[in-house]
Amino acid sequence: MGLQKNDLVGLIGPNGAGKTTIFNLITGVYEPDEGMIEFYGRPLNRMKPFQISKLGISRTFQNIRLFSNLSVMDNVLVACHQHTNYDLSDSIVRTPRFYREESAIRKKARELLAILGLDPLRNEYACNLPYGQQRRLEITRALATDPGLLLLDEPAAGMNPQETVALMELIERIRQQFDLTVLLIEHDMRVVMGICERILVLDYGVTIAEGAPEKIKKDPKVIEAYLGDANQ
Amino acid sequence: MQQLKKIGALLIVLGTFVVLDLRFSASLNPYLMQMVIYAGINIMLAVSLNLINGFTGQFSIGHAGFMAIGAYSAATFTYYLGPHLLTSSFLPQVISKWLIFIIALSTGGFVAALAGVLVGIPSLRLKGDYLAIVTLGFGEIIRVVILNIDAVGGARGFADIPGYTSLFWVLALATLTVVVIRNLVYSSHGRAFLSVREDEIAAEAMGINTTYYKVIAFVIGAFFAGVAGGLFAHYLLYLHTNSFTFMKSIEIIIMVVLGGMGSITGSIVAAIILTLLPEALRPVKEYRLVIYSGLLIVMMLTRPQGIFGVREFSWKWLKDKILRRSAQAI
Numbered sequence: 001m002g003l004q005k006n007d008l009v010g011l012i013g014p015n016g017a018g019k020t021t022i023f024n025l026i027t028g029v030y031e032p033d034e035g036m037i038e039f040y041g042r043p044l045n046r047m048k049p050f051q052i053s054k055l056g057i058s059r060t061f062q063n064i065r066l067f068s069n070l071s072v073m074d075n076v077l078v079a080c081h082q083h084t085n086y087d088l089s090d091s092i093v094r095t096p097r098f099y100r101e102e103s104a105i106r107k108k109a110r111e112l113l114a115i116l117g118l119d120p121l122r123n124e125y126a127c128n129l130p131y132g133q134q135r136r137l138e139i140t141r142a143l144a145t146d147p148g149l150l151l152l153d154e155p156a157a158g159m160n161p162q163e164t165v166a167l168m169e170l171i172e173r174i175r176q177q178f179d180l181t182v183l184l185i186e187h188d189m190r191v192v193m194g195i196c197e198r199i200l201v202l203d204y205g206v207t208i209a210e211g212a213p214e215k216i217k218k219d220p221k222v223i224e225a226y227l228g229d230a231n232q
Numbered sequence: 233m234q235q236l237k238k239i240g241a242l243l244i245v246l247g248t249f250v251v252l253d254l255r256f257s258a259s260l261n262p263y264l265m266q267m268v269i270y271a272g273i274n275i276m277l278a279v280s281l282n283l284i285n286g287f288t289g290q291f292s293i294g295h296a297g298f299m300a301i302g303a304y305s306a307a308t309f310t311y312y313l314g315p316h317l318l319t320s321s322f323l324p325q326v327i328s329k330w331l332i333f334i335i336a337l338s339t340g341g342f343v344a345a346l347a348g349v350l351v352g353i354p355s356l357r358l359k360g361d362y363l364a365i366v367t368l369g370f371g372e373i374i375r376v377v378i379l380n381i382d383a384v385g386g387a388r389g390f391a392d393i394p395g396y397t398s399l400f401w402v403l404a405l406a407t408l409t410v411v412v413i414r415n416l417v418y419s420s421h422g423r424a425f426l427s428v429r430e431d432e433i434a435a436e437a438m439g440i441n442t443t444y445y446k447v448i449a450f451v452i453g454a455f456f457a458g459v460a461g462g463l464f465a466h467y468l469l470y471l472h473t474n475s476f477t478f479m480k481s482i483e484i485i486i487m488v489v490l491g492g493m494g495s496i497t498g499s500i501v502a503a504i505i506l507t508l509l510p511e512a513l514r515p516v517k518e519y520r521l522v523i524y525s526g527l528l529i530v531m532m533l534t535r536p537q538g539i540f541g542v543r544e545f546s547w548k549w550l551k552d553k554i555l556r557r558s559a560q561a562i
Contacts, residue, residue: 027437053439061437067430069542070423077420078427082439084420088448091419092412096234098419105420145439 001200001207003149008175008182010196010213014226017202019185020062023151027059028052039149054082058147060138062154062185068127072118072137073109075126079144080105109144115177116140116170132163136170143174149181150174156188164188168195189227193217201226246404253400265399269467271507272402273460276409278487278499280456283413285485286493287422288449289429290355291364294371295457295484297351298344300476301374302458303465304384306340307393310466314394333396337405337462344458345451347374352450356443371481379473389472390465397467405463409456414496416452425449426494490531492538497545502538 001022003009011019024030026037028049037044044052058079067075084105090098113119116136121129126137135155142150152171156164168191175182186192192199192213199216201209203225209216216222256265277299284292314332321328347370354366384390416422427435428442428449436442465471487506491498509527513520543549 029433029437048441048443049433049436050439050441053437059437061434065431065434065437067427067434069430070426074423074426078423078435078440079438081420081424086420088416088421091421092415094238094415102420141438 003181003183005148005181006175006179008171008195008197009184010192010199011183011185011202012187012192012199012226013202013208016204018205019202020153021205022202023059023153023183023185026052026151027057050082053145053147056146056148057151058142058145058149059151060135060142060153060155062157064134064138066126066134066137066141068125070126071123072113072126072129073106073122075137075141076109076112076144077105079141080109082145112140112144115174116143131158135159135167139170139174143178147178147180149183152182152184152186154185154187156186156191159188161190164190167191171195245407249400249403249407252403253398257399267508267511268399269397269402269463271504272406273463273467274484274487274503274507275406275500276456276460276463277484278491278503279409279413279496280453280460281484282488282491282493282496282499283417283425284449284453285488286495286499287417287429288425288446290446290449291360292351292355292367292450292453293364293478293481293485294351294367294369294374295453296476296478296480297371297374298347298454298457299461299464299480300378300473301347301454302337302340302344302461303471303476304340304378304390304461305343305458306336306462307390307465307471308384309336309339310394310396311390311392329394329396333401333466336396336466337459340462340465341455341458344461345455348451348454349447351454352447355446355450368478368481371476371478375473375476378476385471389470391470393465393469393471395466395469397463402463405459409459410496410500413452413456417496421445486528490528490538492540492542494542495538495540495544497543498538498540501540 011022013019021030025032026044028044028047028051032045039052039055039057042055044055047055067078070078084101086095086098086101089095090101110119110122113122116139118133118136118140121133126134129137135157139152139155155171156167159167171182171184172195174180184192184196196213198211199209199213200207201216201219201222208225209219209222211219217227260268277295281292281295284290284295310332314336317332318325318328323331351367351370355363358366378384379386417425424435424440424445427438427440428445432442461476464475468475483506487502488499490506491500491502510520510524513523516523
């Protein structure tokens with residue numbers, strides 16, 4: 001499996017096919033038994049998740065994993081931590097560098113929240129947000145790490161048609177604005193067929209098809225394993 | 233300019249403590265003085281444990297072990313190296329004693345911090361109950377090892393420790409502990425600690441080195457517990473491992489939980505209340521411990537998040553409360 005810069009690729013397949021496992025392998029949660037994962041030529045195999053994040057790969061989760069008891073702002077600020085340039089002693093003694101860096105990342109966080117439409121909610125506890133906003137917050141937080149590659153795990157899960165359309169717009173917008181490569185796991189075919197330029201279909205851990213949405217829609221193997229009747 | 237103002241504030245605060253010490257050390261009822269000193273030591277213990285348990289979410293129940301290490305290390309320094317340093321020093325005795333005490337307390341803190349690294353490392357792979365058992369084990373190991381070292385008294389205890397602890401030291405070091413941990417928590421590093429508590433997997437995915445932060449929480453928590461131990465040793469003038477049992481760890485945990493895991497103000501308030509309460513209940517004689525325990529149970533049933541929950545005291549909150557009250561009155 002391979003991605004080019006600025007690709008918007010969809011990863012689909014039945015549950016249990018291994019889609020989230022791929023995300024976990026890329027982000028270092030699991031270590032591959034065989035084979036090599038590379039990011040701009042850099043092998044990721046032995047790296048820990050936080051190191052991979054620093055290389056520029058970020059993700060959202062299938063089951064929302066926000067920092068529930070922290071505010072919206074704090075959730076984003078945690079993701080900014082890797083770009084914050086002060087150490088423990090700066091925090092303890094409250095050096096000028098501490099204040100400078102703190103206001104810099106706060107500014108950045110607020111800008112990001114504004115772009116994603118969450119700034120008015122920034123002081124709310126993450127657990128108090130409505131579901132759709134929580135998904136949005138997860139994306140905002142992932143963007144705060146300044147990624148080159150963004151992995152979205154079922155971002156439209158549980159969303160109504162209106163929210164889904166808004167999400168599709170959002171994904172296209174942020175890809176543009178933040179110069180991202182996006183890999184997307186989704187079951188909602190409106191999203192996959194709507195915005196993905198290329199689709200990979202996984203079944204029992206194997207890629208059974210790959211190509212443009214039009215081609216995938218008609219692929220008999222895909223229809224049998226996953227899509228169901230082509231006339232739907 | 234900012235730095236000058238800060239140094240100025242620091243000097244004023246220290247100056248106030250010196251004044252309080254000079255004014256009250258000799259004249260205050262020794263019983264009350266003891267309460268104040270113990271309250272200060274307990275504040276240090278509770279706030280340092282809160283960093284590990286409340287802010288970083290690591291289930292540590294062996295905090296008395298760190299206190300013990302600090303106490304015995306500091307006392308060893310003053311007892312064995314102190315006299316020699318005092319006689320060979322070219323500085324006035326008062327200053328020498330100060331310096332010796334500072335070095336002793338620092339030694340206590342650093343040795344405890346080292347133990348914090350050793351305890352922090354198993355914490356990397358263990359969670360919840362399993363981590364708790366490891367920390368409990370460490371606490372007991374430390375206690376039993378010290379019990380078997382004759383040079384620090386063993387089963388007879390460690391006697392004749394010089395009485396360097398004074399009101400000034402307790403006030404200064406309790407304040408230092410609170411300020412350091414508070415500054416740490418309200419920073420990006422603090423948010424990193426919190427993210428480890430909230431969701432480790434998400435934290436790692438967002439670039440937080442959870443391993444580092446878990447160990448650092450133990451190290452810093454242990455450091456201040458060690459310094460508190462050093463203060464304790466040089467107040468009681470006698471040390472025995474019976475002061476550092478699992479029960480002691482539990483007492484500290486109770487302070488943290490009662491005050492609110494994740495609230496520094498809570499730890500301070502709870503430490504003070506739980507230092508004073510047993511004494512305030514003395515009139516009730518044999519029912520003292522029953523009532524003490526009963527109060528804790530009632531507290532946990534009615535307000536399990538503790539007095540302050542996860543929030544801190546703030547002037548703004550107080551103002552809002554008062555203003556809202558008066559608005560209702562109208």
